[in-house]
Amino acid sequence: MRYTVHDFEIAARAELDPVYADFIAGGARDEITVRANEAAFGRLQLLPRVLRGSAERELGISLFGHRASLPILISPTAFHKLVDPEGELATARAAAAAGVIMIVSMASTVAVGQVADAVRAAGDDVPRWFQLYIQPDLEITEALVRRATDAGCSALVVTVDSPVLGAGERNRRNGFHDLPPGLRCENLVDLRDGERGHVRQIAMSPELNWEHVDWLRGITSLPILLKGVLHPEDARLAVRHGVDGLLLSNHGGRQLDTVPATLELLPEILAAVEGRVPVVLDGGVRRGTDVVKALALGASAVGIGRPVMWALAEGGEKGVRRLLELLRDELDDTLALCGASGLADLTPDLVRVPTWGP
Ligand code: FNR
Numbered sequence: 001m002r003y004t005v006h007d008f009e010i011a012a013r014a015e016l017d018p019v020y021a022d023f024i025a026g027g028a029r030d031e032i033t034v035r036a037n038e039a040a041f042g043r044l045q046l047l048p049r050v051l052r053g054s055a056e057r058e059l060g061i062s063l064f065g066h067r068a069s070l071p072i073l074i075s076p077t078a079f080h081k082l083v084d085p086e087g088e089l090a091t092a093r094a095a096a097a098a099g100v101i102m103i104v105s106m107a108s109t110v111a112v113g114q115v116a117d118a119v120r121a122a123g124d125d126v127p128r129w130f131q132l133y134i135q136p137d138l139e140i141t142e143a144l145v146r147r148a149t150d151a152g153c154s155a156l157v158v159t160v161d162s163p164v165l166g167a168g169e170r171n172r173r174n175g176f177h178d179l180p181p182g183l184r185c186e187n188l189v190d191l192r193d194g195e196r197g198h199v200r201q202i203a204m205s206p207e208l209n210w211e212h213v214d215w216l217r218g219i220t221s222l223p224i225l226l227k228g229v230l231h232p233e234d235a236r237l238a239v240r241h242g243v244d245g246l247l248l249s250n251h252g253g254r255q256l257d258t259v260p261a262t263l264e265l266l267p268e269i270l271a272a273v274e275g276r277v278p279v280v281l282d283g284g285v286r287r288g289t290d291v292v293k294a295l296a297l298g299a300s301a302v303g304i305g306r307p308v309m310w311a312l313a314e315g316g317e318k319g320v321r322r323l324l325e326l327l328r329d330e331l332d333d334t335l336a337l338c339g340a341s342g343l344a345d346l347t348p349d350l351v352r353v354p355t356w357g358p
């Protein structure tokens with residue numbers, strides 16, 4: 001029985017090829033930011049209210065008019081077929097069953113159209129979003145946006161923290177550079193790069209700048225969120241460039257090492273955007289109490305990355321379903337213990353920075 005996200009992590013490590021387990025758990029360089037993300041949640045304290053009881057708690061959210069049953073999104077993670085033969089289809093079905101928004105990675109091992117079909121077949125019209133790395137070839141980027149739009153994705157999450165790929169030293173040491181035979185980035189299939197023929201790998205764009213964001217704004221009417229803005233000045237610029245939201249993320253500590261924990265940055269980023277766009281946070285969310293802390297400080301929702309990969313590795317679609325149920329239970333329980341009847345009751349006074357002690 002898996003009782004916590006940590007249990008899924010242990011089970012996944014027992015299940016997986018150690019090279020893949022390292023790929024998931026690892027981060028850039030010394031992994032200081034990986035540890036910081038989780039530690040930041042541990043440092044904050046909760047200060048509950050009492051005698052405000054309610055029989056049930058409201059856990060649903062609405063983002064850009066999209067309803068979801070939980071304020072927990074599935075952050076985009078690459079290569080789900082590395083850990084489960086059904087890959088992103090399994091994740092998508094579990095997300096749809098739970099009414100949770102899945103952000104499909106551009107580096108998915110199942111094409112976004114098929115992922116969307118799986119969500120539709122699983123019942124409700126649960127929104128799915130698409131994560132995009134703007135490619136140096138804008139025609140390819142446009143084709144990817146079209147694929148996502150045709151698949152019914154209802155928002156674009158543009159990852160901007162990866163002008164070059166972060167140095168995952170575990171992967172280097174393990175010699176993990178390529179997908180195993182039979183797996184590929186399915187969203188790239190049949191896309192043609194002017195000079196090089198068919199695109200096989202995602203290209204990072206070291207030349208990316210704000211004009212690319214303006215260009216993207218001009219070719220799509222979908223809501224655009226930027227993922228990976230950490231500097232408050234960039235958050236202000238993002239709003240000025242007409243983005244619809246931010247996914248405050250340090251890529252789970254996989255890009256630039258030693259950047260702050262996302263939770264620590266949240267107040268500064270919220271101050272910078274002045275309520276004009278929603279801010280979703282990911283990085284180190286492992287408990288219902290973590291979700292409550294981020295929301296109490298003003299995040300509109302949180303995202304989870306590694307926990308989904310661990311659950312998928314442990315039990316495929318069922319594993320991810322159990323993970324989402326577990327987090328729902330923890331969140332519900334934490335709200336009750338905080339005297340909150342719903343997410344709207346989560347206010348900054350419920351969160352406290354310790355004033356003494358080590
Ligand atoms: C990621 N992440 C990521 N982000 C992105 O924008 N596109 C991607 O393809 C991937 N791929 C990816 C693979 C794996 C294995 C991991 C662990 C992460 C980053 C991801 O979206 C998210 O920001 C972090 O995973 C959040 O931190 P936690 O929840 O893993 O601590």
